[in-house]
Amino acid sequence: MKTWQCDIAIIGAGPAGLAAALAAASSGKQVIILDDNPRPGGQIWRDGPQVTLPPLARRYREAVAAQPRIEQLSGVRLVARPTARSLLFETAESAGVVYWKKLILCCGARELSLPFPGWTLPGVTGAGGLQAQIKHGLRLDNERVVVAGSGPLLLAVADSVRRAGGEVVALVEQAPFDALARFTAGLWRWPDKFRQLFSLGFPRYRTRSQVIAAHGERALSGITVRRHGAEQRIDCTRLAIGYGLIPNLETALFFGCSTAHDAVAVNRWQNTSVTHIYAAGECTGFGGSELALAEGKIAGYAAAGNAAQAKTVFSERARWQQFANAVNRTFALGEHLKAAATPDALLCRCEDVRCGDVAQENDWRQAKLATRCGMGACQGRTCAASARWLYGWPLPQPRDPLSTARVETLCQLAQDAPPGD
Numbered sequence: 001m002k003t004w005q006c007d008i009a010i011i012g013a014g015p016a017g018l019a020a021a022l023a024a025a026s027s028g029k030q031v032i033i034l035d036d037n038p039r040p041g042g043q044i045w046r047d048g049p050q051v052t053l054p055p056l057a058r059r060y061r062e063a064v065a066a067q068p069r070i071e072q073l074s075g076v077r078l079v080a081r082p083t084a085r086s087l088l089f090e091t092a093e094s095a096g097v098v099y100w101k102k103l104i105l106c107c108g109a110r111e112l113s114l115p116f117p118g119w120t121l122p123g124v125t126g127a128g129g130l131q132a133q134i135k136h137g138l139r140l141d142n143e144r145v146v147v148a149g150s151g152p153l154l155l156a157v158a159d160s161v162r163r164a165g166g167e168v169v170a171l172v173e174q175a176p177f178d179a180l181a182r183f184t185a186g187l188w189r190w191p192d193k194f195r196q197l198f199s200l201g202f203p204r205y206r207t208r209s210q211v212i213a214a215h216g217e218r219a220l221s222g223i224t225v226r227r228h229g230a231e232q233r234i235d236c237t238r239l240a241i242g243y244g245l246i247p248n249l250e251t252a253l254f255f256g257c258s259t260a261h262d263a264v265a266v267n268r269w270q271n272t273s274v275t276h277i278y279a280a281g282e283c284t285g286f287g288g289s290e291l292a293l294a295e296g297k298i299a300g301y302a303a304a305g306n307a308a309q310a311k312t313v314f315s316e317r318a319r320w321q322q323f324a325n326a327v328n329r330t331f332a333l334g335e336h337l338k339a340a341a342t343p344d345a346l347l348c349r350c351e352d353v354r355c356g357d358v359a360q361e362n363d364w365r366q367a368k369l370a371t372r373c374g375m376g377a378c379q380g381r382t383c384a385a386s387a388r389w390l391y392g393w394p395l396p397q398p399r400d401p402l403s404t405a406r407v408e409t410l411c412q413l414a415q416d417a418p419p420g421d
C-alpha cells in the first residue's frame with residue numbers, strides 16, 4: 001500500500017481547506033489535502049459543466065495547484081486511523097496511508113432534511129442537492145419548482161433554478177417575516193452580502209410557512225404548504241427542500257475531537273480539544289464561505305506554528321462570525337416543524353423505516369438495532385441527522401471503518417504493523 005509523509009494533512013478541499021493549505025505551505029510546511037470529490041472547491045465552488053467558477057475560486061484553485069509544497073489527493077474516502085497520527089484512505093482504484101504531524105479538519109456541512117409524508121417521491125430533492133445537479137448539467141425547462149425549508153441558501157438555489165430554465169412557483173421559508181426584515185435591515189454592515197441578496201431577488205417568498213406533504217403517484221405533482229394553520233396546495237414538478245446546514249462531525253468524532261453546540265469545538269487558534277488537530281470552516285459551525293476562508297487561514301498558520309500571521313486574520317474572522325450569528329438567529333428552526341414528521345412518514349428511505357418505528361427509542365444505536373434504520377446505502381448520512389434533530393438523541397460515536405471499504409484494503413490494514421506515532 002502506498003504511503004505519504006507530510007507535516008500537515010488537511011481533510012476537505014472547500015474554501016476552508018484551500019485557505020488552510022496555502023497558509024500552511026506559505027509558512028514552509030509540506031501539506032497534503034484530501035477530499036472525496038473529484039475536484040477541489042467543496043460545496044460552494046463545486047465544479048461542473050454548467051458552472052462558471054467565480055474569480056476568487058479560480059484564484060484559490062490555481063494558487064494551490066501552483067504551490068509545490070501542496071499535494072492534492074482527490075476522490076478519497078477516509079476509511080481508518082491505523083495510528084494516532086495517520087489515516088488510511090481509499091480511492092476508486094487503490095488505497096493509501098498518510099502519516100502526518102498535524103491534522104486540519106475542513107469537512108464542511110451538509111443539509112438538514114426533515115421527513116414529511118411524500119418526501120421520497122421522485123422530484124423531491126435537497127435544496128443544495130438540486131443545485132448540485134444543476135451544476136452538473138441538469139436543465140429544468142418547463143418545470144414548476146418549489147424551493148423550501150430555511151436559510152439564505154434557498155435564494156441561491158432559486159436563482160440556480162431560474163438560470164437552468166425552471167419556474168420558481170414558490171419559495172417557502174419557515175422563518176417569520178419580522179426576523180427576515182430585521183436581518184435584511186442589518187445587512188448594510190456586510191455590503192457584499194447586501195448586493196448579493198438583492199441580485200438574487202425574492203421570488204414568490206412565503207414566510208412562516210412549511211411544506212407538510214408532497215403528493216403524486218409515481219412522481220411529484222404537488223405539495224401542501226401550511227401557514228398559520230391554513231393549508232394550501234401548490235402544483236409543481238419539483239420540490240427542492242433543505243432546513244439549513246449542519247456541520248459534518250463524523251471525522252472529528254472519529255479522531256476524538258470534542259464538540260459543542262453540534263459543531264467541532266475550537267479555540268481562537270482553531271485548535272480542537274486534541275492538541276495536534278485543528279478544525280476550520282463549516283464543520284465548526286455554519287458561517288458562509290467568507291468565514292470558512294478566514295478560519296482556514298488561521299488554522300493553517302496556527303498548525304504551522306506561525307502565530308503572528310494567524311493573529312492578522314482574527315479581525316476578518318470576527319467580522320464574518322457576526323454575519324454568521326445574524327444568519328443563525330434569523331433562521332433558527334422552530335419546534336413546530338417537527339409536527340410534519342408524522343408516524344407514517346419515512347425516516348430512512350434506504351431501509352424503509354418510518355418515524356413511528358423509532359420515535360420511542362433512546363438513541364441512534366438502539367434505533368439501528370431495532371429497525372436497521374441508517375444501515376442502507378447512505379449509512380445514515382441523511383436520516384441520522386434528521387432523527388437527532390427530531391428526537392434529541394446524543395451524537396453517535398463513529399467507529400472503524402468510517403466508510404465502506406474493499407476487503408483487500410482491510411486485510412492490508414490488518415497485516416501492516418503500525419510504525420508508531
Ligand SMILES: Cc1cc2nc3c(=O)[nH]c(=O)nc-3n(C[C@H](O)[C@H](O)[C@H](O)COP(=O)(O)OP(=O)(O)OC[C@H]3O[C@@H](n4cnc5c(N)ncnc54)[C@H](O)[C@@H]3O)c2cc1C
Nearest residue numbers: 012014015016035036042043044107108128281282288289
Ligand atoms: C449542498 C450545499 C450547497 C451550498 N450552496 C451554496 C451556495 O450556492 N452559495 C453559498 O454561498 N453557499 C453555499 N453553501 C454553503 C457553502 O458551501 C459554505 O459556506 C462553504 O463552502 C463552506 O466551506 P468549507 O470549506 O467549510 O466546507 P465545504 O465547502 O463543504 O468543503 C468541505 C469538503 O470536505 C469534504 N469532506 C468532508 N469530509 C470528508 C472526509 N471524511 N473525507 C474526504 N473529504 C471530506 C467534502 O466533500 C467537501 O468537499 C452550500 C452548502 C451545501 C452543503
